Amino acid sequence: MLPVDDPPSPPSPGRRRGRGRPSVIDSGAVAEAAFRLWREKGFADTSWADLAEATGVSARTLLRHFPTKADIAWIxxxxxxxxxxxxxxxxxxxxxxxxxxxxxxxxxxxxxxxxxxxxxxxxxxxxxxxxxxxxxxxxxxxxxxxxxxxxxxxxxxxxxxxxxxxxxxxxxxxxxxxxxxxxxxxxxxxxxxxxxxxxxxxxxxxxxxxxx
Structure with missing residues (x-):
């Protein structure tokens, strides 16, 4: 019913998938940064590179968690x-x-x-x-x-x-x-x-x- 989720519980020590790749991201923080960017730049004009820069999460990781930008909006x-x-x-x-x-x-x-x-x-x-x-x-x-x-x-x-x-x-x-x-x-x-x-x-x- 609301745009972002509550902050996730911190991952247990050692819960990682691959070298340097965290198993979870703070999806709520990603959504908050995305909305701030969309408000400034517009939804359609915001690229995955823009989102990566705004969230501090690589575009590849974002796409692994969110197949489309709309998936961030409805998270x-x-x-x-x-x-x-x-x-x-x-x-x-x-x-x-x-x-x-x-x-x-x-x-x-x-x-x-x-x-x-x-x-x-x-x-x-x-x-x-x-x-x-x-x-x-x-x-x-x-x-x-x-x-x-x-x-x-x-x-x-x-x-x-x-x-x-x-x-x-x-x-x-x-x-x-x-x-x-x-x-x-x-x-x-x-x-x-x-x-x-x-x-x-x-x-x-x-x-x-x-x-x-």
């Missing part, structure tokens, strides 16, 4: 999906479906200062850059699939199309909240903006299966 979705899954698993059956989803979605938003700092630039970029706009449905699919699967488990008689529609609605609402937060000056925690937005959503579950 945070996987970590947001992990946070969503963990939060949903902790919800109680006593919670209403709307409350459980709200808690999970809000928890999927990272509180890390790096993410909060970079997020406004990320939102502007993916709204304006055609390549990233086109990639959005595929990038968000794992997050939406995770939430749809949870809804299906909580409401077994709900058709899969309904579960996916609800999950997509929550993704769109969360993104709208983040966009408004960024456009308003990025004041406060972006997760609080998402929480306030989702407070407007409720779910009415039919007692009998719904036909689609």
């Amino acid at each position: 945070g979705v996987a970590h947001a999906t992990d946070r969503l899954r963990d939060a949903l698993e902790k919800t109680s059956a006593a919670d209403s479906l709307a409350d459980a989803i709200r808690a999970g979605v809000v928890s999927s938003v990272s509180h890390h200062p790096r993410v909060q700092r970079v997020n406004p630039a990320w939102l502007r970029l993916i709204a304006d850059e055609p390549e990233l706009v086109a990639m959005a449905p595929r990038a968000y699919r794992p997050w939406i699939d995770e939430l749809a699967a949870f809804i299906g488990r909580r409401v077994p008689h709900a058709p899969p199309a309904i579960c996916r529609a609800l999950a997509s609605t929550y993704q769109a609402a969360a993104f709208a909240a983040l966009t408004e937060w960024a456009d308003s000056g990025a004041i406060g925690d972006s997760a609080d903006a998402v929480d306030a937005m989702l407070g407007w959503i409720d779910i009415r579950i039919p007692e009998t299966p719904t036909r689609t």
Whole structure:
């Protein structure tokens, strides 16, 4: 749901692949530097050599981790999906479906200062850059699939199309909240903006299966 991932745990001593080649890179730092560069130079006009110079990571290593520049832009979705899954698993059956989803979605938003700092630039970029706009449905699919699967488990008689529609609605609402937060000056925690937005959503579950 957010552009960069939380800082990785430091690698254990000796975890290296090949001479002088680290097994991990700080992908969050790479994304932060990339967004700073894209803001100055433009997404399309930024080369891999430019990214290598800005990040301090060789172009070859960057390409090994990120097949396209767009993969850098959407790197945070996987970590947001992990946070969503963990939060949903902790919800109680006593919670209403709307409350459980709200808690999970809000928890999927990272509180890390790096993410909060970079997020406004990320939102502007993916709204304006055609390549990233086109990639959005595929990038968000794992997050939406995770939430749809949870809804299906909580409401077994709900058709899969309904579960996916609800999950997509929550993704769109969360993104709208983040966009408004960024456009308003990025004041406060972006997760609080998402929480306030989702407070407007409720779910009415039919007692009998719904036909689609």
